[in-house]
Amino acid sequence: RKHFQSCSFFMSSLQGFLKTSLRINFVAVNKSYNCEGLGLTKIPEELPVTTEILDFSFNVLPSLENSTFSELKSLLLLDLTRCQINWVYDGAFHSNRQLKTLVLTGNLLMFLSDTAFVGPQSLKQLVLTQTGIASMFFIPMTNLDSLDTLILGNNHISSLQLPPNFPTQNLKYLDFQMNNIKTITAADVSLLQKTSNITLIFKGNDITYIEPGAFQSNFYSLDFGGCADIPGILAGLQNSTGQTLWLGTFHGMEKEPFITPDVLQGLCNISVKDLYLQLRHFKNLNTDMFHCLTRLRKLDLTQTHINMLPAGISGMRSLEELVLNANSFEHLCNINSASFPSLIHLHIKGNSELLQLGSGCLEKLAKLQHLDLSKSYIKSFDCCKEALSGLSSLRQLNLSHNIKLHLHDVFIKDSASLELLDLASTALHINTSQGPFRNLHLLQVLNLSSSHINTSIQHLFQGLESLIFLDLSQNNFELGIMQNNKLFQELSNLEVLILSSCELAAIGNQAFHSLKKLRHVDLSHNKLAAFSTDAFSSLKNIYLNFAHNRIHIIPHDKLAPLAGHCIINLSYNPLNCTCSNIDLITWYKQNLDKIEDPKETRCSEPKWHSGAQLATVSLSCGITTGGIIAVV
């Protein structure tokens, strides 16, 4: 959405920027327009006939008639959120043959003509969230055969009875969240038997009865979030087959009975792969609770108020993913991980207690590839050789946002195939003679942001020859200087280096010369007075972020090498806009396509021009004996 123009129809000045920006994933920029919240009462005539994406939300269009959008023949996506639309007359989208997505969220619809949706050759997504609909029959079904997504959330639908011509051919996603559906009969949803792999959202409906067999077809996902009567739902789902069943709940929901083994009994008659139970309360979590869960591939027990998984759970050989986030385990061994020998993913993020790692608690998890232990108050005085032993398949390890880890030797021993290690915001005390990561020859991503790491350890990155991404932001360097030292010497494959907020005041002339593949450097939020291009071995196709530094002037020789597809961010620097900086100003205006955030790239001097965007500055400089004369 960010890339839309604010319903201004001249995009040329920004277009170049948008095209080359690394961050912006845009679609046909000059075919996308954003008119959000401009108080418009009709489609502006200036919008080109080629417009494909139009965000017209928060304007005023009480009636849609067949002339309303008749000029916009190329529309693919039309967002009419909160446009006070009450009346949709015949053929409102008659001319929009290409329309794929129509968003009508937040309009109190008083009438949809039988031909309201006639026109588009294949309308795929129809969003009718919060449109006051009380019955499915309010929606005319003519020309909806191509629909794959129908969103009906936050309405007043109390019966799931579907019109006989309800489009089932292509439907994959049907969202009824927060309606008033209390019972579902087989007859109501018999038409859905024609679909397969459909996702149905019933979140926020107080469902008290489902007729057994109502969902006999093969569903992809069913969401009963917040529904109180789990046994009733499971009884209704007997003999059905699907991928995902979401049975979690939310804060502030009334009537939350405890989950007992009885409550989950119905799962024995349902074939489902992934089960979500967030925020449910377990009572007496014993091995019986898992009796009907043995065929699961994924079990999500996020914030289910548990502090242990019982020993002796059997039969969970299919479980590949276990999510235990936001619970209150005191010791990692309390999850009794040996019961889940096939685990590939294990998440114990956001534990509410100080989580003791112990020793070898996970050692039976030889297939584990992803381990998330972030935000769990972990404090370890010898990490993590013994604590995380046996994880021979581990590829991604997240220990970020914990308290403190002391490293006395290699960080991890058995996990030579580790590709990602995140230690951000966890204090590291390194007390080794050799590099703590030296055995991680396959590591590609290392996040040490705000880890209080001692950057003067020369062998810190020893052995990391595969590293592509290194985040060192919010760490300090001695004297505020990035030396020409050997810190980065072995990182021959590094492409991205984040050094923002490191209090850097200066960078050695050859600081990054060993990083031959470097293409993205973030030096923002430092105290750099100079824009140093010398420090890099190559400036070809590089992204350099110097935002929020103290740069006044950039001489011509630093700018000249920035050829090809470079992107530079100089925003929030106290740039000088007098003739003493004529090199930068001239170069800048010739290279606007290389500039990120030109809106915040501003002058700070001279005083009378302070705050002006650099691109708007016109200087006329000539060299006199007395100095430089500027005509702004």
Added chain:
Amino acid sequence: RKHFQSCSFFMSSLQGFLKTSLRINFVAVNKSYNCEGLGLTKIPEELPVTTEILDFSFNVLPSLENSTFSELKSLLLLDLTRCQINWVYDGAFHSNRQLKTLVLTGNLLMFLSDTAFVGPQSLKQLVLTQTGIASMFFIPMTNLDSLDTLILGNNHISSLQLPPNFPTQNLKYLDFQMNNIKTITAADVSLLQKTSNITLIFKGNDITYIEPGAFQSNFYSLDFGGCADIPGILAGLQNSTGQTLWLGTFHGMEKEPFITPDVLQGLCNISVKDLYLQLRHFKNLNTDMFHCLTRLRKLDLTQTHINMLPAGISGMRSLEELVLNANSFEHLCNINSASFPSLIHLHIKGNSELLQLGSGCLEKLAKLQHLDLSKSYIKSFDCCKEALSGLSSLRQLNLSHNIKLHLHDVFIKDSASLELLDLASTALHINTSQGPFRNLHLLQVLNLSSSHINTSIQHLFQGLESLIFLDLSQNNFELGIMQNNKLFQELSNLEVLILSSCELAAIGNQAFHSLKKLRHVDLSHNKLAAFSTDAFSSLKNIYLNFAHNRIHIIPHDKLAPLAGHCIINLSYNPLNCTCSNIDLITWYKQNLDKIEDPKETRCSEPKWHSGAQLATVSLSCGITTGGIIAVV
């Protein structure tokens, strides 16, 4: 509503007119303002602080804040229908201490602050029709203790559960029509036990279950219009007591089971006085059907698809009012009226078949005071001496909009106390030597509008010395002339005479001289060329309607007698606005307070002034030898 100004704040010119008009029932005119549909986005500052009644409907006020109405400290009634109100913030009516009635119909309310209704000392009526309310808890109960009427129709309320502080002290009328209430439990409505004589409207809710005893309190009226499950409702009402029970239905409602005696069985356990069953279908209407109806005071069987009431119904001694409108009786005797000896009111209006009166079918109804036989295709060749014999208490008889009645002698024989007789739009063939109404010495109202009556019968109104109101509109007079004949001679008490649309071209000089009490004469829609005041014996306090005639000029001598509280309507006459009519124009402008409909009292001559309102015409006339000079 008609008397509101259109949000124009200067009413003086019309005030006099309004004060004396007979037709307009106004309240404090200069305190009432109508700003309906003016597209206003705030309360106009020009509205005086004394404004008591404000119709501000169909304007635009998305947010009500404590400043919105703060100037209107005298408001009694505020109509905010369809003002796009979404947000009602704290103290929105804080300054409106006198406010009694607040109408918020058709605003999609997104928020009502807990202090939304704080301010008024005794808010009596709150109208929240179609405001999107899905729960009673959405309505803040603070400061609603004075409410007598709460209208919640056309919302999405599915539970009748009432907030614990729901105001019951003064509540008399609670309207839940067309919500989504399916079941009513005793706990839901236990708070309503504190009320007495309340009216509850559940029309248009598909109620399938009422917990027995839920309505044990003494209700005034319960409306379950359109509900399919009558036995279920009656079971829920057992042991309750009330005045009125409305169990009718409507066209187009699904699921309409037949009414059988079983369906009404539950009425034996309910004490109710008036029962309405409109549009229900009776199956095998036999005497059993009346088994539980014996205590009724009123029974309304409008359009219940019946063509007879069975003979032999017993025990209906309490029934005072029987409504049989819009059914298909072939003969008046088919209602077997003898079963209802206490009847005071009998309505057989709009019968779908030609209703034969027969002879003496109603003769047992000695207490009958009101008989309505209008619009029932009645044709009678000797009316109605025998047909309506025995009705010795009859006071009002409506035979209007039937086909044809032949009168050979007195119209009715036994009903000497008849006060009202309506024969409008029923052709009368009078073939009597004496007046057909001569025995109706107490008759006060006689409607002969469009009855093809022969007005040349001199003794037509013989004996009607009590007559106050006579409608002769849409009848013809010989040669189009109202003669100075003896037609009205005996009508010494007549106050109101309607002679509109009688094709009258002239009125005799003394036509109405015998009508000493005449105070309201409607001569509109005739062909009168002269405004004749001579015809009346007195012009004091008279209302004369000459609208839609052919009057060009009114000389001074016709106007001068119009003293005191007279009201004249001269609209839609081809008035001459040249100096030849200076008498009228001068008088008119001095007597604006006597003019009805000045907006349509317009000039037709001279051509260049055609269509101007008479009040706006300025003439300056002087008599010259050549004629009259006009300066317009």
Added chain:
Amino acid sequence: ISASTEWPTHTVCKEDNLEIYYKSCDPRQDFAFSIDRCSDIATHTFNIRAAILLRHSIKELYAKLNLIINGKTVLTYSETLCEPGLSKLIFCGKKKGEHLYYEGPVTLGIKEIPQGDYVVSAELTNEDHDTVACAYVTVKNYLDDY
């Protein structure tokens, strides 16, 4: 709100043998109406959608239809929908500002809809003779498959 407001002409049906258009004749507002399947009109029950916003209350409601051929009214039909004592429709008694919506079957009182080119004017009025809704319906009907 001026009487000169021109509402758009809406298309109800546009098929080979049958075209139906309408236009609101209420100066205050447009009128919303559609038919589910125009081919169903040949049978005498078909599904419609209709909605209006009430600018006046309808304690009483009177419908008046005129069949106009070549500018001449050849047939008039009127019906009382709401009156004191008989509310045929559940909507009877609704107030100013309420939104009325009907969606469902309609059964014509006549056996078939007339063939040819003609106009039907339809007006709903209330107890004060205010216009509640008003529409001119233009029909070109050459369906003959009954």
Added chain:
Amino acid sequence: ISASTEWPTHTVCKEDNLEIYYKSCDPRQDFAFSIDRCSDIATHTFNIRAAILLRHSIKELYAKLNLIINGKTVLTYSETLCEPGLSKLIFCGKKKGEHLYYEGPVTLGIKEIPQGDYVVSAELTNEDHDTVACAYVTVKNYLDDY
């Protein structure tokens, strides 16, 4: 829509010992909030009503509260309400244009609300750091009956 839009100051409580006012600091819209009975604030659970119209989706939602005394932030509290994998509120995942409404009890995480004069700034932001709601709450609390 200009940043200079000043929203009105709303009164939540105005009693002898307790006054609470707030003002929206979202330039796009006002913020709707009220408390059922101000006296209930002394207990630590009380009933509120709150509503906003979303101008941005809330796949993720972060709340940040600052306690400001004499213009200085003395306490900061933040909480994640919606994040991938944990949607604490049923509202999580709602989209631009939806209307959120909550009416019911609120339990304060703290034992009692601080006494004295102070300001609480509250801001909700989403996954893109857009402001979802923002309010400055001014409190004058001299209740001592716990």
